[in-house]
Amino acid sequence: MKSAPIVIISGPPGSGKSSVARRLAENSAYERAIHMHTDDFYQYVRKGYISTWLPEAREQNVVILEAFTASATRYALGGYEVIVDGIIGPWFLDPWIKAVQDGFDVRFVILRPNEQTTVARAAERQGPGALVNAEVVGKMWNYFANLGRYESHVIDTTTQNIDESVTAIKKSIDDEAMRLS
Template identity: 45%
Template sequence: MRGDVVILTGPPGAGKSTTAAALAAGFEKSVHLHTDDFWHFIAAGAVPPYLPESDRQNQTVLRVIALAALAYAEGGYTVVVDGIIGPWMLHHFQRAQRDDPATSTHYVVLRPARETTLARAQARTGPDALTAAEPVLAMWDQFADLADLERHVLDTGDQSPEQTLEAVREALKSESFRFPQNRDMSNKSVTT
C-alpha cells in the first residue's frame, strides 16, 4: 500500500519543522524529509537558497526531494516534506508523481501574519537558523498571494504548536488540501 506525500510549507518561522516532526510521529510508517538537509548535502559550490542566482541549484534540489518523497511513499511510508516549497516548485512533485499516480500529494501552507513570522524567525537560535529580516520577509511575501492555492493556507499566528498540529491533521482529513496532478504549477520562477 502506497503512502501519501504531505508538503508542509510556509515562510521561515511559520512552525513547519515543529509541526512536521509531530505530524510524522503520528503515523505507523512515516518519513520526515527536512528539506534544509538536502542543501547541506552540496559539498562545494552551494549558493544560499534565498539568493536569485540560486534558482538552478534550487530546482535541482527540489527535484531530488520530490523523487525521494515519491520513492518513500511507494514503499508505503507517509512522507512529510518540511520546507519552503512554493507553487513555483510543485511541478517537481507533479513530474515525479506522473510515474506513480496512485500516490496522493497534499499541500499545506502555514502562514502566520508577516510580523509574527519575522518575530518567530528571529527568535530561533539554531546554528543554521535564518534570522535576517530581509530574506525572511521576502519569503513571506512570496507566500502572501497564492491565487487559487489560497485554500491551502492555514493561519497559524495565534496557535500553539499543538493547535497547529491539530489544524494540519484536520486539513488532511478534509481532503481539500490535495493538489491536482494535471495542473501546471511551473509558471512562476521564484527563489526559495
C-alpha cells in the first residue's frame, strides 16, 4: 500500500500544536495536504460529552481517537499528507501503531515547551472552548513530562516561534527520527 504520510503533532494545551500543524499543512511538499484538528471531533458530541481530561472520559476519548485515526488513514490513502493536531500521548497510540502495522507511514512529534511557557501560552488563547485554566493545563503538561521511550520524539519549543518550530519539525521528519514503530 502506498499512501501519503501522517504526521501527529502532539503536546499539552498551549504548546503550539494548532499553529504549527496549520503551517506544516499549508507548506506541505505534497500536492495535497490536510490539517486535521482533533478538537473538532470532540466538538461533534452534542449529548453525553465528558471533559477529556477527566478519568471517566476514557471510553469517549478512545471512540473519538479511533474515529479521527480512521479519517486520517483514509485521507492518507487518498494521497493527502495528513497533519494531525491533538493531545495524543503515548497512552493513546494503539490505533496509530495499528495503522503503522497496516503499512501507513506515521510520524509522532511532541511539542513541549517548559511548564511556565505552556501555561502562559494557554492563558493567551482565545476562542470558544479554548483551554486556559492554568491548573488543568499544568496537569496536562505533567502528562507529557516523562515520556520514557517517546522522549526522543520531543521538541522543546520554549524559545521558538512558529517558524522555528516548523523548521525543527521538518528537519526531524526528514531525518525520520519521529517515525512511529
